[in-house]
Amino acid sequence: xxxxxxxxxxxxxxxxxxxxxxxxxxxxxxxxxxxxxxxxxxxxxxxxxxxxxxxxxxxxxxxxxxxxxxxxxxxxxxxxxxxxxxxxxxxxxxxxxxxxxxxxxxxxxxxxxxxxxxxxxxxxxxxxxxxxxxxxxxxxxxxxxxxxxxxxxxxxxxxxxxxxxxxxxxxxxxxxxxxxxxxxxxxxxxxxxxxxxxxxxxxxxxxxxxxxxxxxxxxxxxxxx
Numbered sequence: 001x002x003x004x005x006x007x008x009x010x011x012x013x014x015x016x017x018x019x020x021x022x023x024x025x026x027x028x029x030x031x032x033x034x035x036x037x038x039x040x041x042x043x044x045x046x047x048x049x050x051x052x053x054x055x056x057x058x059x060x061x062x063x064x065x066x067x068x069x070x071x072x073x074x075x076x077x078x079x080x081x082x083x084x085x086x087x088x089x090x091x092x093x094x095x096x097x098x099x100x101x102x103x104x105x106x107x108x109x110x111x112x113x114x115x116x117x118x119x120x121x122x123x124x125x126x127x128x129x130x131x132x133x134x135x136x137x138x139x140x141x142x143x144x145x146x147x148x149x150x151x152x153x154x155x156x157x158x159x160x161x162x163x164x165x166x167x168x169x170x171x172x173x174x175x176x177x178x179x180x181x182x183x184x185x186x187x188x189x190x191x192x193x194x195x196x197x198x199x200x201x202x203x204x205x206x207x208x209x210x211x212x213x214x215x216x217x218x219x220x221x222x223x224x225x
Contacts, residue, residue, distance in 0.1 A: 099149045099185045100133060102212035103205065107135040107145055110214065111181075114138070122171035129164065129171040136175060143179045144168075147205075153186035153193055161202060165225040179224040185212050 100118050107113040113135035120134040133147035146164055150157045161182050169176050184197055185205035197204050198216060201223025206215040 099147075099205075099212050103133050103147050103149075103183070103185060106205070106212070106214060107133075107147075111135070111143070111145060112137055112141045113143075113145060114141075120172075124171050127171075129167065131164065134172075136178060142177070143181065144172075144175045145181050145183060147183045147185060150184065150186040152188040153184055153197070154190075155193055155196070157184065157186070158193060158197055158200065158202075162200065165202075168225070181222055181224060183214075 104116050107116050114137045116133065116135040118133050120131045122129050131146055132149045134144070135147070136144040146161075146168060148157065148161050148164070161184055165180060165182050168180055181203065182201075183203040183205055187207050189197075189204065189206065194204060198220055201221060203220075203222060204215050205212040207213075208215075
């Protein structure tokens with residue numbers, strides 16, 4: 001090998017060495033970047049996992065608060081229902097209690113009833129009929145009057161009265177043969193219901209000066225059931 005060939009060989013080896021070192025440097029930089037990216041990715045995964053756990057805790061706490069609020073709301077609704085029910089019973093009892101003295105006077109003076117009693121009940125074949133006020137008379141005035149008391153008279157109240165009048169003699173058979181009349185005593189009566197009551201031949205009693213009075217037109221014709 002000549003000196004020139006030897007020099008060329010050495011020069012080529014030096015170039016290859018330089019290329020190899022440059023490739024090693026690039027590989028090291030790549031590995032360094034890859035390692036940094038991997039570390040950043042792991043850190044991001046840790047942050048994501050932490051956020052997920054925090055969200056899970058918040059969702060659990062929100063669900064607990066919703067359940068607690070739901071239980072409290074249910075309790076308040078039940079309590080309100082009890083209060084309203086109690087208020088309705090108190091008002092109903094007050095209305096009926098206020099009605100009886102007035103109706104007793106009307107039944108005695110206007111209709112000549114001799115036996116008047118509140119809250120009469122009769123049972124027949126597993127069924128029950130309850131009447132707010134029941135009045136009757138024998139001899140010359142052979143009649144029976146049924147009084148139902150309502151705070152507000154609705155069509156359901158009228159239907160209830162009509163059913164009582166239709167079935168009365170089945171439950172109170174001791175009054176068979178007597179003419180039967182109905183009286184609806186109410187604090188509030190819508191006009192459409194009032195007209196239906198009068199058309200059915202049922203007396204209507206309304207509050208006036210803290211007592212009940214019969215309130216029917218002169219043309220009213222009572223119906224005996």
